[in-house]
Amino acid sequence: MKLRLPVSALADAVSYTAKALPGRTPVPVMLGMLLATGDGGLRLSACDGDVYTTATVSAEIADDGTVLVPGRLLNDICSRLPKAADVDLELVDDGARLVVGCGSARFTLPTLPVDEYPATVALPDAVATVQADVLADAVAQVAVAASTDAALPALTGIKVRLEGDRLHLDATDRYRMAHKELTVRPTGTVPPAKRGKKKDGDDQTAALVPAKSLAEAAKALEGEHTLTLHWSQGLLGLSIPGGRTYTTRLLDGEFPSLGGFFEGEWPMTITVPVAEAVAAIQRVALVATRNTPVRLVVERGGEQLRIEAGSGDDAQASDRIPAHTTGTDTDGAADGIVLAFNPTFLTDAFKALGTSEAELYVRHPHKPAHLAGRLGDGIDATYQHLVMPVRLSG
Numbered sequence: 523m524k525l526r527l528p529v530s531a532l533a534d535a536v537s538y539t540a541k542a543l544p545g546r547t548p549v550p551v552m553l554g555m556l557l558a559t560g561d562g563g564l565r566l567s568a569c570d571g572d573v574y575t576t577a578t579v580s581a582e583i584a585d586d587g588t589v590l591v592p593g594r595l596l597n598d599i600c601s602r603l604p605k606a607a608d609v610d611l612e613l614v615d616d617g618a619r620l621v622v623g624c625g626s627a628r629f630t631l632p633t634l635p636v637d638e639y640p641a642t643v644a645l646p647d648a649v650a651t652v653q654a655d656v657l658a659d660a661v662a663q664v665a666v667a668a669s670t671d672a673a674l675p676a677l678t679g680i681k682v683r684l685e686g687d688r689l690h691l692d693a694t695d696r697y698r699m700a701h702k703e704l705t706v707r708p709t710g711t712v713p714p715a716k717r718g719k720k721k722d723g724d725d726q727t728a729a730l731v732p733a734k735s736l737a738e739a740a741k742a743l744e745g746e747h748t749l750t751l752h753w754s755q756g757l758l759g760l761s762i763p764g765g766r767t768y769t770t771r772l773l774d775g776e777f778p779s780l781g782g783f784f785e786g787e788w789p790m791t792i793t794v795p796v797a798e799a800v801a802a803i804q805r806v807a808l809v810a811t812r813n814t815p816v817r818l819v820v821e822r823g824g825e826q827l828r829i830e831a832g833s834g835d836d837a838q839a840s841d842r843i844p845a846h847t848t849g850t851d852t853d854g855a856a857d858g859i860v861l862a863f864n865p866t867f868l869t870d871a872f873k874a875l876g877t878s879e880a881e882l883y884v885r886h887p888h889k890p891a892h893l894a895g896r897l898g899d900g901i902d903a904t905y906q907h908l909v910m911p912v913r914l915s916g
Contacts, residue, residue, distance in 0.1 A: 523559060523587025523613040527579060529624060532609055533600035535566050535577040538742055538766060540597045544570035554634040555593030556642075557611070557620075559586040562765060564611075567642050568593055573735055574643050578765025587613055590634040591620050599629050645767055646754030649684060649713050650706040654762060657751075658744035660691060660702045661737050663874045663905055668733035669695035676775030679730040682758065684713050689751075692780050693733060698867050699780050699890075699908040700874065706751070713753045730773040731758050739768035784906050788883030788892055790849040790859070792820065794827060796880050796895075800872050802829045802841040807865035809837035815862040815912035818882075820847055831865070861887050862912040871907045888913060 536555070544552055547570070556567040563580040603609060603624045610623040613633075622629040661680070669677035681692040684706070691702045713727045736758075743749055743762050752759035752769070759769035806816050810831040819828040827845035832838035861884065872880055877895030884891050890910050895902040 523557070523589055523611065523620075524585040525559060525564060525581045525583045525612075526608050526610050527564065527581035529600065529603045529607050529609045530605040531579045532564075533603065533605065535564075535579040536593075536597050536600045539566040539568045539575045539577045540593050541738060541742060541768075542568040542570055542573045542575040543593045551590070551634050551638045552640075553592060553594065554590040554639060555596055556588070556590050556636070556639060558588040559583050565765070569640060569642065571640070572732070572771045574767075574769040576642065576765065576767045587617075588636055589613055589617065589620050590636045590639050591631045592634070595631060596622075599631075603627065643757060643769055645759050645761060645769060646752040646757050647711045648709045648750045648761075649711050649753045650687075650689065650708050650751045651748050652689070652704065652706040652751065654740075654744045654747055654749035656704060657749055657760075658740040659876065660689075660704050661740040663876065663907075664691040664693045664700045664702045665733045665737040666693075666870045666874050667695060667698045667700035667907070668693040671695070675773055676730060676777050678733055679773040679775075679777065680733045680736050681728050681777045682731050682736075683728040684708070684751075684753075692777070694778065694780060697864065697910045698871065699783055701780060701784065701906045703904050709750075714755045728777070729753060729758050730775065730777055732770055732773055735768075735770040739770065743768060780908075783890060783908055784892065786885075788885060790820075790847065790884040792818075792827060792882040792884065793846040793896065794843055794880055794882065796872050796875060796878055798843045799827075799829075799880065800869050802843050803865050803869050803872075806831045806839045806841050809839045810865055811836065813864075815914075816865045816868065817914070818861040818863070820845075820859040820861075859884070859887060860914065861891065862914050863891070863909055864912060867909050871909050874907060875902070875905065877902060887911060 539555060558565050562578045566577045568575050599622055607624050612621045614621055618633060620631045620633055664680055677695055683690040687705055687708055689704050689706045693700050715727055739760050743760055747762055750761045756772055757769055759767055761767040803816055806829050816831045826842045828842050830840035871893050875895035879896035881894050881896055882891055890908045893907040
């Protein structure tokens with residue numbers, strides 16, 4: 523192998539591909555990044571057994587070849603090279619070492635046994651295309667509600683469901699729930715059905731994708747270009763023009779149905795400015811001790827919402843923001859209502875809306891509250907977020 527290419531192109535491709543490198547592994551070869559030349563230029567690959575990344579970059583190839591080198595070390599080296607220069611890669615010592623040369627800088631990397639490296643999984647069939655930026659925003663909105671508790675693996679995923687030209691994304695950690703739907707362009711290939719016997723209410727064409735992986739992939743591939751969604755039995759992949767792909771294994775387990783939580787009547791609506799709500803909640807939460815909620819107090823006759831935390835002999839704080847309240851809760855009360863929430867969950871929900879105004883729909887202080895973003899005179903019906911309340915003692 524002997525080739526030359528711009529440092530900026532190599533550094534960008536290496537940095538992207540390194541996203542699939544494992545943090546720790548008892549198998550040293552898994553820490554490698556595979557470099558192979560071909561008609562498309564230089565192809566880079568990495569995997570950790572669950573996530574697979576590939577990137578292709580144009581290069582002046584003098585001699586073809588394939589090499590496996592320590593991925594993180596190559597990434598560190600490329601990040602320190604001058605971006606305006608060219609870099610030379612050359613295998614020496616009968617393939618035992620890779621020389622990385624740039625200007626007066628020269629690095630010699632040991633190679634790893636290519637024949638011990640696992641084969642890269644094939645990219646699944648394409649099922650739909652969508653604007654990359656649109657998907658990245660949608661995944662970010664939903665991923666905030668996914669669990670990080672490894673003891674509940676099914677809840678660490680985002681449920682992905684394709685119905686015609688609508689892609690549905692769902693996530694929950696049991697204390698909050700998020701649903702997003704967006705328009706895509708189907709390719710005509712139908713997503714595969716899940717294995718096993720169909721149960722009542724079970725969606726056989728839904729995939730449960732690790733939320734962390736999907737969020738990272740969507741963010742890494744975002745831009746003003748088309749993104750292709752690939753789907754097979756056990757795998758979901760994303761790809762963009764230029765040869766970058768991100769493939770992840772799907773999760774097993776049953777994901778709860780969220781539909782019923784968003785349905786029904788919401789007798790009380792509280793409209794607030796998002797930025798002011800987030801700022802006030804974060805200020806007041808400074809006095810909230812661990813697992814202590816912030817309280818939203820709906821007052822009679824005012825166009826304000828009081829936000830407070832702390833009580834008794836502990837530190838206390840309160841703030842007010844503009845608000846417009848209509849309707850009553852299910853007990854018929856229109857004022858004096860106290861809603862309590864985990865401050866982090868509530869601010870995450872407001873931020874995820876992506877709008878300047880939000881509407882908080884309330885049934886009862888002890889039942890989930892529904893947040894939606896306000897767009898002009900209407901509501902963003904494509905994104906819904908539920909937050910479970912905290913029961914106040916006394």
